[in-house]
Amino acid sequence: MRRATVYRYSVPMEAGVVLRNQRLKTRDGFLVSLWQDEKTGWGEVAPLPGFSAEDVSQAQDAVQHGLSQWVQGASLAAVASAFSALPSVAFGLSCADAELRGELPEVLSTRCAPLCHGDPNELYARLGALPGDFRGRKVAKVKVGLYESVGDGLNVSMLLEALPELHLRLDANRSWTPVKAAGFARHVAPELRSRIAFIEEPCLTRGQSRDFARLTGIAIAWDESVRETGFTVKAEPGLAAIIIKPTLTGSLMRCRQLIAQAHAAGLEAVISSSIESSLGLTQLARIAQWLTPDAIPGLDTLDLMQTQLIRRWPGSELPLTDESDLEIVWQSK
Numbered sequence: 001m002r003r004a005t006v007y008r009y010s011v012p013m014e015a016g017v018v019l020r021n022q023r024l025k026t027r028d029g030f031l032v033s034l035w036q037d038e039k040t041g042w043g044e045v046a047p048l049p050g051f052s053a054e055d056v057s058q059a060q061d062a063v064q065h066g067l068s069q070w071v072q073g074a075s076l077a078a079v080a081s082a083f084s085a086l087p088s089v090a091f092g093l094s095c096a097d098a099e100l101r102g103e104l105p106e107v108l109s110t111r112c113a114p115l116c117h118g119d120p121n122e123l124y125a126r127l128g129a130l131p132g133d134f135r136g137r138k139v140a141k142v143k144v145g146l147y148e149s150v151g152d153g154l155n156v157s158m159l160l161e162a163l164p165e166l167h168l169r170l171d172a173n174r175s176w177t178p179v180k181a182a183g184f185a186r187h188v189a190p191e192l193r194s195r196i197a198f199i200e201e202p203c204l205t206r207g208q209s210r211d212f213a214r215l216t217g218i219a220i221a222w223d224e225s226v227r228e229t230g231f232t233v234k235a236e237p238g239l240a241a242i243i244i245k246p247t248l249t250g251s252l253m254r255c256r257q258l259i260a261q262a263h264a265a266g267l268e269a270v271i272s273s274s275i276e277s278s279l280g281l282t283q284l285a286r287i288a289q290w291l292t293p294d295a296i297p298g299l300d301t302l303d304l305m306q307t308q309l310i311r312r313w314p315g316s317e318l319p320l321t322d323e324s325d326l327e328i329v330w331q332s333k
């Protein structure tokens with residue numbers, strides 16, 4: 001006997017969360033729960049506006065269709081793989097399936113690369129207290145490309161100079177022209193550059209980003225590129241890592257394949273958030289611990305939300321919404 005329930009959620013965001021020029025007032029998505037033989041498995045399906053091709057209503061249709069097939073005996077792994085055009089659906093259903101089958105280990109580490117923003121004194125205290133990774137490096141992330149690139153360069157230099165164990169991941173989301181990218185690099189002294197673990201997609205094109213890496217000696221990482229058709233994982237001069245955002249990428253199987261390809265090419269694979277609720281984030285933390293134990297994941301997004309859902313992120317003081325407070329939008333018979 002199999003049973004499935006689909007809950008809809010809408011969580012208010014902190015004021016001022018802006019994604020690709022649009023304000024995100026609420027984070028909307030679905031939680032699915034599966035039940036079979038006294039075992040349960042949960043998953044989160046939450047297309048991200050501005051990033052996912054699918055919207056909430058397409059995701060809901062696909063989830064209900066997929067779950068009715070599963071209830072009638074289909075394999076959920078096969079159902080999830082068939083939704084490769086709807087990555088958020090493929091990811092959420094495959095997570096629920098992996099939990100149900102006991103495949104997704106429970107071990108959860110809340111360690112992730114903190115996003116650097118806000119008051120400098122608080123930031124320095126927070127970074128100073130960060131635990132090191134397995135090489136003793138404190139790893140944090142800075143968004144760049146929002147203001148003048150020269151200012152980004154000065155800011156990054158200041159952080160690296162103040163904290164000698166600090167290693168930074170930067171993320172420009174393809175916003176720099178080659179001239180702006182050069183303006184950034186001019187203000188980061190060569191001896192500091194090796195403590196930039198990588199910068200995600202500095203320029204509009206991959207070619208320009210490769211040139212930036214070659215000219216500056218600053219390593220780069222692919223994020224948006226990983227999700228473009230025709231992308232293949234391969235080692236390249238100056239490339240340190242690929243970023244994997246499972247909600248935007250697809251099934252757990254697809255994510256595992258990318259991770260394996262990255263590791264085989266000598267690249268770091270970094271699991272990262274697409275602003276999932278605490279339920280999805282704790283699953284991403286488990287996946288990261290399981291499949292990329294040496295790479296600190298990029299999951300510091302819970303505080304953008306005003307509540308947690310179903311499962312707590314350890315240590316978070318945000319209030320918790322539980323199952324009985326969520327709206328059921330579909331249930332198998």
Ligand SMILES: O=C(O)CCC(=O)c1ccccc1C(=O)O
Pocket residue numbers: 051113141171173223272273274275297298299300301
């Ligand atoms: O990667 C992280 O550390 C946090 C997640 C993050 O930055 C992000 C989250 C949602 C959409 C886009 C991005 C991004 O990489 O810019």
Ligand SMILES: [Mg+2]
Pocket residue numbers: 171172173200223224
């Ligand atoms: Mg990015």
